[in-house]
Structure formats: structure tokens, C-alpha cells
Amino acid sequence: MIHVLPPHIERRLRLLRDKNGASLIIRFYQDADYPALADMYRWFEPKEWSQGLPPCLEDRREAWLRYVVEKAINFLAIMEDKVAGHAALFEIERDFSYEYLIFVHQDYQDRGVGTALSQAVKDVAQAMQYHKIWLTVGAINLKAIHVYEKVGFCMMGPRDMECLMVLDLKDNNKGQ
Numbered sequence: 295m296i297h298v299l300p301p302h303i304e305r306r307l308r309l310l311r312d313k314n315g316a317s318l319i320i321r322f323y324q325d326a327d328y329p330a331l332a333d334m335y336r337w338f339e340p341k342e343w344s345q346g347l348p349p350c351l352e353d354r355r356e357a358w359l360r361y362v363v364e365k366a367i368n369f370l371a372i373m374e375d376k377v378a379g380h381a382a383l384f385e386i387e388r389d390f391s392y393e394y395l396i397f398v399h400q401d402y403q404d405r406g407v408g409t410a411l412s413q414a415v416k417d418v419a420q421a422m423q424y425h426k427i428w429l430t431v432g433a434i435n436l437k438a439i440h441v442y443e444k445v446g447f448c449m450m451g452p453r454d455m456e457c458l459m460v461l462d463l464k465d466n467n468k469g470q
């Protein structure tokens with residue numbers, strides 16, 4: 295699992311701003327971040343709206359979050375010294391295929407955080423020569439679909455209740 299970003303990406307992620315010009319830092323999650331991340335999900339609303347996540351019941355939420363931070367590569371968006379957003383990549387096939395998850399706390403939504411976080415995850419995945427990232431999203435989650443399309447995810451198959459979206463990094467990796 296990677297914990298150090300390539301320096302050119304690291305520099306860029308520390309100089310980010312949201313749409314209002316406020317400072318935004320994107321970095322890897324570390325163990326010491328767990329209480330702040332758990333706090334973001336404790337106050338996250340509406341719970342269970344996106345594919346049943348984040349769980350409403352505290353013990354289920356904790357079990358889910360412990361699983362995510364243990365199994366995935368985790369990224370945090372930090373604003374005002376708080377966790378504003380969290381993204382994770384689950385390795386499905388080594389160095390090849392990863393599943394994507396993202397949540398931005400409601401106080402920080404619609405400020406460009408989800409787009410910046412997703413773009414950062416894409417940059418890291420490209421730097422690591424991953425081949426593809428995929429996700430499923432509810433067809434009614436138009437905001438999330440818009441963000442995913444902005445960073446390059448494409449809809450695969452029909453727009454059903456749950457849509458499959460894929461970000462193919464293979465072409466982007468050529469020549470690096």
C-alpha cells in the first residue's frame with residue numbers, strides 16, 4: 295500500500311482552494327486521523343442515502359469504517375483543520391482494478407471538494423500506473439454522476455437504478 299505521494303502531486307494537493315477560495319488540503323489518511331474521520335461520519339447527513347452508507351447505527355458505522363480504513367487506500371480532504379471529505383480505493387485486482395468510494399460532509403458540499411478529491415485520487419492512480427477505477431452509483435445521484443463525469447468516468451451499460459461507471463487509466467498512462 296502506498297503512503298507517500300510523488301512530490302509533484304504532493305505539492306499540487308497542498309495548494310488547493312475550494313470554489314470560495316478557502317484552503318483545501320488533500321492527503322493520505324493516517325491512523326491518527328481515525329477519530330476525526332469517524333466524527334465526520336457521525337455528523338454526516340443524510341445517512342444511508344447512498345447505497346446504504348454511511349450506516350446509521352453507531353456500531354455498524356464503526357465496523358464499516360474500520361473495514362474501509364484497513365482494506366482501502368484512503369484519502370482525506372481537510373478544511374479548517376477538519377475532515378471535510380473522504381475517498382477510498384479498494385484494490386480488486388493488484389495494480390489493475392480499484393473500486394472507488396467518496397463522501398463529502400454536507401457543510402462542504404458544492405464547493406468543489408468532491409471534484410478536487412476525485413481528481414487527486416485519479417492523479418495518484420495514474421502515477422501508480424493503475425489501469426482502471428470503477429464504481430456503482432444510484433441513477434438519482436445526479437450530483438455524484440456529474441462529478442464522476444467531470445474527472446473522466448464513463449457510464450457503462452444502461453442507466454439502471456444502479457449505474458456502473460469506469461475510469462479507464464490505461465490510455466492516460468501511456469508515455470509516462
Ligand SMILES: CC(C)(COP(=O)(O)OP(=O)(O)OC[C@H]1O[C@@H](n2cnc3c(N)ncnc32)[C@H](O)[C@@H]1OP(=O)(O)O)[C@@H](O)C(=O)NCCC(=O)NCCS
Binds near residue numbers: 430435
Ligand atoms: C457526490 C459528492 C461526493 C460530490 O462532492 P461535492 O464536494 O459536493 O462536489 P463538487 O462541489 O466538487 O461538485 C458538485 C458538482 O455537481 C453539480 N451539482 C450540484 N447538484 C447537482 C444536481 N442535482 N445534479 C447535477 N449536478 C449537480 C454542481 O454544480 C457541481 O458541478 P460544477 O462544479 O461543474 O458546477 C458529495 O455531494 C457527497 O458526498 N454526496 C453524498 C454521498 C454520495 O452520494 N457519495 C457518492 C456515492 S456513489
